[in-house]
Amino acid sequence: MNSELNLRPLAIALAAALTLAAATVIVVAAGLPAYAAEAAMPAAVPVAERTWMDTSLSADRRAELALKAMTQKEKLSWVLGWFGSDFGDKKRNPAALPFSAGYIPGTPRLGLPALFETDAGLGVASQATKTPRERTSLPSGLATAATWDRELAYNGGAMIGAEARASGFNVMLAGGVNLLREPRNGRNFEYAGEDPLLAATMVAQQIKGIQSNHVIATMKHFAVNDQETGRFILDARIGDAENRMSDLLAFQMVLEQSDPGSVMCAYNRLNGAYACESDYLLNQVLKKDWGYKGYVMSDWGAVHSTVAAANNGLDQESAWEFDKTAYFGVALEEAVANGHVPQARLDNMVFRILRAMFDKGVVDHPVAEGGAIDFAAHAVVSRTDAEEGMVLLKNAGGVLPLKAGAKKIVVIGAHADVGVLAGGGSSLVYPVGGSAVTGIGPASWPGPVVYHPSSPLKAIQARAPGASVVYHDGVDAAAAARAAADADVVLVFAQQWTGESVDAASLSLPDNQDALIVAVAKANPKTVVVLETGGPVLMPWLGQSAAVLQAWYAGTGGGEAIARVLFGEVNPSGRLPATFPVSASQLPRPVLDGDPKDESKRFTVDYHEGAAVGYKWFDLKGLKPLFPFGHGLSYTQFAYSGLAASQKDGKLQLRFKVTNTGAVKGKDVPQLYVAPQGAKWEAPKRLAGWDKVELAPGESREVSVTVDPRLLAMYDSGSKSWRIAKGSYKVQLARSAADADAASINLTLEARTFKP
Ligand code: BGC
Numbered sequence: 001m002n003s004e005l006n007l008r009p010l011a012i013a014l015a016a017a018l019t020l021a022a023a024t025v026i027v028v029a030a031g032l033p034a035y036a037a038e039a040a041m042p043a044a045v046p047v048a049e050r051t052w053m054d055t056s057l058s059a060d061r062r063a064e065l066a067l068k069a070m071t072q073k074e075k076l077s078w079v080l081g082w083f084g085s086d087f088g089d090k091k092r093n094p095a096a097l098p099f100s101a102g103y104i105p106g107t108p109r110l111g112l113p114a115l116f117e118t119d120a121g122l123g124v125a126s127q128a129t130k131t132p133r134e135r136t137s138l139p140s141g142l143a144t145a146a147t148w149d150r151e152l153a154y155n156g157g158a159m160i161g162a163e164a165r166a167s168g169f170n171v172m173l174a175g176g177v178n179l180l181r182e183p184r185n186g187r188n189f190e191y192a193g194e195d196p197l198l199a200a201t202m203v204a205q206q207i208k209g210i211q212s213n214h215v216i217a218t219m220k221h222f223a224v225n226d227q228e229t230g231r232f233i234l235d236a237r238i239g240d241a242e243n244r245m246s247d248l249l250a251f252q253m254v255l256e257q258s259d260p261g262s263v264m265c266a267y268n269r270l271n272g273a274y275a276c277e278s279d280y281l282l283n284q285v286l287k288k289d290w291g292y293k294g295y296v297m298s299d300w301g302a303v304h305s306t307v308a309a310a311n312n313g314l315d316q317e318s319a320w321e322f323d324k325t326a327y328f329g330v331a332l333e334e335a336v337a338n339g340h341v342p343q344a345r346l347d348n349m350v351f352r353i354l355r356a357m358f359d360k361g362v363v364d365h366p367v368a369e370g371g372a373i374d375f376a377a378h379a380v381v382s383r384t385d386a387e388e389g390m391v392l393l394k395n396a397g398g399v400l401p402l403k404a405g406a407k408k409i410v411v412i413g414a415h416a417d418v419g420v421l422a423g424g425g426s427s428l429v430y431p432v433g434g435s436a437v438t439g440i441g442p443a444s445w446p447g448p449v450v451y452h453p454s455s456p457l458k459a460i461q462a463r464a465p466g467a468s469v470v471y472h473d474g475v476d477a478a479a480a481a482r483a484a485a486d487a488d489v490v491l492v493f494a495q496q497w498t499g500e501s502v503d504a505a506s507l508s509l510p511d512n513q514d515a516l517i518v519a520v521a522k523a524n525p526k527t528v529v530v531l532e533t534g535g536p537v538l539m540p541w542l543g544q545s546a547a548v549l550q551a552w553y554a555g556t557g558g559g560e561a562i563a564r565v566l567f568g569e570v571n572p573s574g575r576l577p578a579t580f581p582v583s584a585s586q587l588p589r590p591v592l593d594g595d596p597k598d599e600s601k602r603f604t605v606d607y608h609e610g611a612a613v614g615y616k617w618f619d620l621k622g623l624k625p626l627f628p629f630g631h632g633l634s635y636t637q638f639a640y641s642g643l644a645a646s647q648k649d650g651k652l653q654l655r656f657k658v659t660n661t662g663a664v665k666g667k668d669v670p671q672l673y674v675a676p677q678g679a680k681w682e683a684p685k686r687l688a689g690w691d692k693v694e695l696a697p698g699e700s701r702e703v704s705v706t707v708d709p710r711l712l713a714m715y716d717s718g719s720k721s722w723r724i725a726k727g728s729y730k731v732q733l734a735r736s737a738a739d740a741d742a743a744s745i746n747l748t749l750e751a752r753t754f755k756p
Contacts, residue, residue: 031326032080044109045069052358053111059359060293063351066110066358072333074107075350080328081297083319084117085127090321097168097369099128101300101426102319104353112354113366115216117318118169121176121190121206122555123160123429135163136378136556137422137429137452141176142535143389143552145192145202145577146632148669149692152385153202157209157217159381165213166371170362172210173426175219175260177203177250178226180535180578181613184504184592186228186446188535189423189553193577194614194629195687196246197711200253207258214361216261219254221299223247223281225266227605229503230594232301235269235604242610244285244715245682252290252756253708261294261356265314267302273312276302282313289720289756293359295352298323300426306331310341315349375432383557383564388667390565391550391574392633399489399526399546401568401635406467406488411457412520413474413513414493414532419451420551420558421532425500431556446499452556456493456530459563477516481523490527491566492517492545498534503592507538507584517541530562536580539626550574568635573667573692575632575736579614582626588617615737616683628738630671630687636662636697640670643733645747652707652749654688656733660695667694672705673732674712677746679725685732686711712749719753726751 047053052066067075082093084100095114096103102117119125121141126132138144138156147153157174164172178187180194192199207217224236224247238247254260263286265276275281276298286292295315301322303309309317309327317328325331335341357363392400402409414421419436422428424446431452441449461469472483474492484490494513498504508514521527521544528547531537532554542548549572551562564570584590588609595601612620615629643656658670669692675685689705712729713722729749734742 031329031331042071042109047111050111053363055364059355062358063355066112066354067347067351069110070107070350075346076328076333077105077107078350078353079316079332079346080104080320080326081117081316081318083300083321087321099126099132100169101125101127101173104316112357112363113170115171115357115362116169116367117171117173118164118167119173120427121174122427124163124167124169125427125429127426132430133167134430134432134434135167135373136160136375136382137431138382139386139389139555139558140189140423140534140553141191142189142193142577143554144206144385145198146389146391146550146552146574147385147692148198148575148690149388150201150205152388153205154209155381156385157206158212159209159378161210161213161215163373163378164210164215165367166373168367168369169215170367171216171218171262173218173220173264174210175203175207175217175254176221177219177254178221178224179247179250179613181226181607181609182503182589182592183507183536183578183581183587185226186498186503186534187425187500188578189498190427194579195577196250196253197687197689197708198577200250200257204254204257207254207260211258211261211360214365216356216360216362217258218262218264218297219251219260220264221266222251222263222275222286223266224270224607225268225275227503227592227594228501229592229596230599230603231267231501233599233602234594235272235602236607237271237604238607239610240717241715242607242682245611246613248285249710255290255292259294261360263292263294263296264299265296265302267299274302274304276314277305277309277312279312287313291756293352294356295349303327306335307340310335310345310349315352379557382555383561386551386554386558386561387564387570389552389574390561390572391576391631392565392572393548393550393627393631394542394545395547395633397546399528400549400566402464402489402566404464406464408487409460409464409467409469410472410484410487410490411460411469412472412480412484412490412492413516414495415451416456416491416493416530417471418455419453420456420554420562421495421497422450422452423498423534423553424449427500441497446501449497452554452558454554454557454559456559456562459559460491460566463563463567474516477512477519480516481519484520484527485523487524488526490520490524491530492520492527493530493532496533496537502596504534507536507581509537514540518544521545528566536578538581538583542626550576568664571635571664571666572632573634573669575630575669576627577629579618579625579629579737580627582624586618586623586625611682616686619684619737625738628736630669630734630736631738632669634662634666634668636660636664636666638666638668638670638695640733640743643731643743643745645731645745648706651709652712653704654707654731655702655704657700657702658693658695659700660697663697665694665696667692670703671734671736672707673734673737673742674707675730675732676725676727677730678727679714681714685737687737688712688731709752709754721753721755724749724752
């Protein structure tokens with residue numbers, strides 16, 4: 001199909017070419033193993049003799065048996081992946097699903113199906129901008145994290161996994177859990193915020209939901225791929241203990257809670273070594289210390305060697321077309337033949353892939369394209385996620401929920417007449433019916449900018465039949481202010497588009513939107529700001545606005561979700577999964593490292609804050625954020641009482657009571673933070689747990705939370721163990737990480753050392 005236009009690979013190829021300062025990125029055909037041409041291909045094993053198909057055997061045993069039945073060339077075919085779209089002058093492998101992320105040929109002779117890979121965390125994405133797959137998009141990962149609701153995260157995963165299966169995919173490249181260390185990171189919207197416990201819990205639920213469809217999920221990007229600027233070349237510097245208590249802890253907890261079939265190693269280097277050839281990351285931490293049994297696939301274009309990558313733990317080269325050559329093609333075959341890569345290592349690479357396929361049901365439940373998708377039901381899953389993740393940041397004088405009697409409502413900006421903004425890059429899910437706005441943003445990948453066709457304006461109009469609800473595009477701030485002056489309430493939609501491969505140039509809203517908000521708020525103090533942003537933004541106009549609703553990228557049902565929250569059909573219950581700073585000067589790196597215009601100069605990012613990420617950094621430095629981690633208002637109020645602690649099976653258990661003291665039903669997210677009073681930690685306190693509870697007015701609920709002992713401990717690199725120091729610890733029951741009225745108790749913990 002010549003009309004398949006995918007500019008994305010070219011963007012990556014360009015970066016790779018610059019990175020390597022190589023003349024061109026050309027893969028020679030000679031680098032590919034010639035499986036098809038294998039002359040002495042053995043005959044197919046009769047179905048009755050395929051012992052590995054016996055479902056009563058363990059996944060390990062089945063993988064072992066299947067591996068034994070393979071030729072060397074068949075083994076090699078499992079470790080080399082192909083792109084699912086054209087890549088520059090290279091045509092897509094015709095066996096791959098069109099516009100898909102990747103393909104790994106199966107071994108039909110043994111009844112082993114091919115792997116069909118799709119991005120990613122928000123739904124089934126497409127790699128090309130023409131005739132893409134149109135599927136349901138969840139709200140951004142950050143929005144899902146903001147729900148703090150495990151069940152919703154699972155439901156979202158189950159929904160997108162079902163669409164993947166119905167579309168013929170059995171591997172989803174979903175499970176992004178890089179910590180939000182850098183609020184300008186262009187991919188924050190794909191991840192789950194700054195706290196390891198919150199991020200891991202939510203992403204693990206998504207992975208469980210995806211894998212409930214017999215589709216392999218992929219935890220990524222391993223590890224410390226925490227900014228996009230210079231992602232192919234940067235060297236992330238962080239100590240082992242600090243990493244194990246922050247970024248690595250998030251990955252470790254995801255593994256424990258959801259057992260993803262695969263892990264994607266990242267583009268960047270970590271302490272000198274490329275993530276996809278880091279013995280430390282892949283062999284030591286992931287496979288040895290954590291006992292991971294699945295397989296490691298590379299990110300697209302993240303492989304730089306054959307021998308080092310294979311021996312240091314990479315199991316599968318993804319989309320070889322993105323790399324300088326097919327490192328796991330003929331080069332690997334030769335490396336095994338001459339002993340540079342042990343045969344046992346190749347066998348283990350294949351074993352891990354096969355084991356994941358048996359373990360997750362990929363072999364026993366083969367996928368097929370063209371399955372039915374219940375788009376209406378899936379839109380409700382997405383909308384529910386979006387509305388529960390919206391965070392009411394400010395609500396002065398109870399301007400929200402909107403009152404039924406309003407006569408005039410003015411809606412301004414962000415194309416709110418037709419749709420809601422989506423983030424760009426490989427995770428973008430093309431909307432059913434196409435983008436509501438076309439022709440804006442970067443012409444090539446990660447653009448153009450896409451809007452899901454769910455109109456906030458129409459959803460607002462439907463809920464205010466007696467009012468005049470008008471839209472102004474907000475381009476001319478003075479004209480927008482004039483239009484807003486006599487309204488009962490004004491809703492300014494403000495947006496910040498972010499995308500993969502580019503970080504936000506600054507934390508300020510782009511395109512003079514700050515000035516627009518100021519002008520409108522001056523003309524009409526009843527100005528409500530609805531934010532559609534990839535992550536935290538600055539709000540110099542906060543004091544002038546009456547209310548602020550953080551709506552993130554709201555996905556397929558976003559317009560409806562926003563209107564339902566604004567009108568109080570849904571009582572807002574989202575809580576921030578990341579700290580919103582007052583200014584960039586409060587960040588560990590006030591200026592982003594690297595040069596977005598020059599990706600050829602290698603540089604380091606010194607994560608000197610160590611494990612003190614987000615609110616921990618703010619606590620440590622005594623900084624007051626604009627809005628703290630965990631913050632979010634409701635249309636009702638909640639009171640807490642009876643905080644108490646006990647120990648059960650060596651684990652700390654905390655309990656308390658939460659009561660809805662307001663007039664309407666609502667959901668609350670009481671949060672528990674722990675802080676040692678004598679022991680040395682990386683920061684004053686850590687999130688130790690939470691619950692999300694729905695309560696009718698006057699209703700109370702007892703809540704009990706078990707604390708993961710690692711959240712009370714420091715990691716000791718020498719002994720590779722966690723250590724709880726004997727002493728007194730303060731437990732806070734709080735509404736956010738900066739709740740001055742938090743209830744607290746003190747308790748004494750005994751010294752304890754444990755692994756892993
Ligand atoms: C991204 C991955 C994605 C892959 C395949 C890469 O550029 O970093 O997250 O899964 O492409 O599209």
